[in-house]
Amino acid sequence: MPTLLSPLLVLNDVRRDIDRKYQRVVEYVDVSVIPFDPRILGFIREGSNTIFVNAIPLERAMDKYEHLYVVLTHELIHMSGVADEREVRKMTMDLIEEKFSPNSYAYTLAQSLLDPVSKFLRDSWKKGRPNTFI
Numbered sequence: 001m002p003t004l005l006s007p008l009l010v011l012n013d014v015r016r017d018i019d020r021k022y023q024r025v026v027e028y029v030d031v032s033v034i035p036f037d038p039r040i041l042g043f044i045r046e047g048s049n050t051i052f053v054n055a056i057p058l059e060r061a062m063d064k065y066e067h068l069y070v071v072l073t074h075e076l077i078h079m080s081g082v083a084d085e086r087e088v089r090k091m092t093m094d095l096i097e098e099k100f101s102p103n104s105y106a107y108t109l110a111q112s113l114l115d116p117v118s119k120f121l122r123d124s125w126k127k128g129r130p131n132t133f134i
């Protein structure tokens with residue numbers, strides 16, 4: 001087992017999965033893992049192709065691959081042109097749900113980032129009594 005996990009290997013998995021599910025491709029992407037305010041998991045800058053991943057929560061994560069997968073999925077969906085935060089979090093959850101089990105670290109993390117309204121609507125569909133909002 002390798003002790004170091006390359007963020008670029010995780011990025012390749014994320015890129016492939018986003019392309020498959022959403023037909024969205026971002027050509028040139030780099031990842032930089034640096035420490036900053038630990039309340040923020042990652043960010044991108046307008047006009048830059050670098051995803052900054054916060055080293056502090058990554059270091060504390062129970063599963064570093066899954067942590068990177070969730071953060072990189074979120075930021076890559078932004079880079080593919082989706083600005084709306086709630087929509088990005090929902091699209092991230094939809095992808096995570098296909099790939100990871102409900103008791104995985106990735107699933108728990110992605111769900112914790114979900115907007116409460118999105119979570120309510122998702123849960124209502126699972127119970128066979130869908131709620132919809134307009």
Ligand SMILES: [Zn+2]
Nearest residue numbers: 074078085088
């Ligand atoms: Zn975001």
